[in-house]
Amino acid sequence: MNTVIAFVVIFGALVFFHELGHLVFAKRAGILCREFAIGFGPKIFSFKRDETVYTIRLLPLGGFVRMAGEDPEMIEVKPGQxxxxxxxxxxxxxxxxxxxxxxxxxxxxxxxxxxxxxxxxxxxxxxxxxxxxxxxxxxxxxxxxxxxxxxxxxAPYSRQFASKTLGQRALAIFAGPLMNFILAFVIFIVLGISQGYVIDKPVMGKLTSDGVAVDAGLKQGDKVQAIDGQSVSTWDDVVKVIQKHPEQQITFTVQRGGKTLDIPITPESRKVGEQTIGLIGVYAPVEKSFIGSITHGATETYTWMKEILTGLGKLVTGQFKLDMLSGPVGIYAATDQVAQSGIYYLMKWAAVLSINLGIVNLLPLPALDGGRLLFFAVEGIRGKPIDRQKEGIVHFIGFALLMLLMLVVTWNDIQKFFL
Structure with missing residues (x-):
């Protein structure tokens, strides 16, 4: 039950902020937004505020903002009526x-x-x-x-989506993925403020109770000046030296309370893939500061964006197989595993999913935000919009193919449970 709640809250939050981006910038452009919906299918809850009806729908598989002019107007007044x-x-x-x-x-x-x-x-x-x-x-x-x-x-034409400038329309569409990136950035900042963030300094972090670092006499906060006489300036330097010396004694030169100490230590060996590395049982150093957390948030967001884009690149080049993708079922299973590790990892998982949602939506594929932005780019080059009926057909076909892909991925996820 806890996993179900965690999944609904996380996925609902990602969709909410994505659609909120569309809503805010559409309203700022003067577009009439008829409905702000989380989920698809029948309504289970709704209320109206100002011009917009806010709804929660039965199937929690996404959401939408229904803008005037995007679909044919529902009511038409004809002569003789x-x-x-x-x-x-x-x-x-x-x-x-x-x-x-x-x-x-x-x-x-x-x-x-x-x-x-x-x-x-x-x-x-x-x-x-x-x-x-x-x-x-x-x-x-x-x-x-x-x-x-x-x-x-x-909806007079002045309140319809098509009446706005190319820049206003593009911003209203781009704002959805943008909000996902901002949400991830904020989550990483919150985690940095509450839990601290890793720094690349040659300082001992928290020591494990059963590691050789404790037995050797190292303490949290010790500043490592050199290992076997070789100076180190970053935590990465310290890790590299330790990993290169499994079951081999090395000497840490550390500064502690104004004193310089030489502490011999023999790293344990650990098999990682085909390689054997050394470990001493110590975590990377962590700091807490507001400004540092902002930098940490930006760095983490950029790092994960780069990682996800690299994965998408491998998918295009065939290095990443289709059955390695995950749909809602796979994400639910992963959320279950992450939830067991605690709220910190669950929040980090939410941030990564938010970045993933933002990037996927920016792919230049029909029915996605990126597909719509591609049409806007063509409009900017041509100097006039593409015929709306033709664009609508392309998006409809794209949406159908997207749903087919979702079914295939979901089926793969379900099969994994029985393998």
């Missing part, structure tokens, strides 16, 4: 009642002759009971359809 109109204090239409007009006795009912609810914002028609007198009504910038008792905000 009977609608009810309600007005604000300025005499502009602020509600267009599509059905159940009898529930709004104060509404003005007209037969629509023409309607433009995107650009010129007007609706004209013949009022019920009038003698063929055509009337034209101005529609307010913020107005709503009323259908089946539910109010749905009308």
């Amino acid at each position: 009977m609608v009810g109109l309600m007005f604000d204090k300025e005499g502009k239409v602020n509600k267009v009642i599509i059905n159940n007009k009898e529930q709004h006795p104060n509404a003005k009912v007209i037969e629509v002759e023409q309607a433009d609810l995107e650009h010129n914002l007007f609706i004209s028609g013949y009022e019920e009971g009038e003698d063929e007198r055509l009337q034209k009504f101005e529609v307010a910038e913020e107005s709503y359809f009323v259908m089946d008792g539910e109010e749905i905000q009308i």
Whole structure:
């Protein structure tokens, strides 16, 4: 049960911050965001704040921000249609009642002759009971359809995604992966502040109780000046010398409390792959500071980004096989193992997953954020957007292939449990 909770919280947080990036920058650009959703499928919880409905859906496999203009508008007013109109204090239409007009006795009912609810914002028609007198009504910038008792905000073209500049649209899409990188950066900073971070200095960190370092007389905080007369300046230098001398006595020259001590020690041997290395039972030195934690956060984020990109490069070149990928099932299994190691490793795992989610979403593949950014790049070069219908077909095919890949990877994950 703890693993289930950890998985839901971690995956939910990654998706939440990813979609939050899209939402914040879309709203800053003036785009009407109809829904902010975590998960897919039927709604299990929802509430509305300002213009946006916030929902949690049944299948926790992702999320989305539904922006006006991205999909065909759900309601269209056509000539000959009977609608009810309600007005604000300025005499502009602020509600267009599509059905159940009898529930709004104060509404003005007209037969629509023409309607433009995107650009010129007007609706004209013949009022019920009038003698063929055509009337034209101005529609307010913020107005709503009323259908089946539910109010749905009308999106003028100025509030639609396509109306924004190329830069605003690109930023609204790029903001999702960006938030994943920022989340990982923040997590690494928090871990650095709370747990400390490894520093590359020749200083003894925490010693294991059963290691040869304790038996030899080394202590945490000892500053290593030299090993066998060879000076060392970093922790990496210390590790390299120790690993090269399994079962061979070496002498540490350390500084402790103003004194210089020579301490002989014989590293234990440990088989790692085909190589035998020396170990003495000591951890790398750790420091705690706010500024250092920020640097640590940036370094860790960059290091893991580089590591993941290297792995993706191997996948492209065939050095990394498809069955080595993991889907939700594999991630759940890995989360189970990490959760048993404690909250520190669980948070680090969340940071790594966040970076992974950000990078994968930036791949130039249809249906991913990177695919959309690729279309924007083509638009920038051509000087005009690609036909939306053609782009939509490409993204649909890409999404279908992505789901197929997800099924294959998930099946591989399930099979691993029975091997």
